[in-house]
Amino acid sequence: MLTGKQKRYLRSLAHHLDPIFQVGKGGTNEQLIKHINEAIEKRELMKISVLNNCLEDKHEIAEELADKTEAELVQVIGSTIILYKESKDNKKIELP
Secondary structure: OOOHHHHHHHHHHHOOOOOOEEEOOOOOOHHHHHHHHHHHHHHOEEEEEEOOOOOOOHHHHHHHHHHHHOOEEEEEEOOEEEEEOOOOOOOOOOOO
């Protein structure tokens, strides 16, 4: 679990990032989760955008993605989800 201070720090780092993946009307699937897992191992911190035509609730999608990728949900703001997972091989972010 991340502390409030750590989440605030990660939000500041994620502010300048662009969303890498988009969740559309198909919702989440195994392929998307696999790609997110691979990408988050390299980047540690990522943004995912939820499109307007997505029928599922963005908070439910965020919880599902965090659960299935074993990442920490940093924030859901608007239609953007921010996830963090400490990398095993490419550690770049030092949490306070």
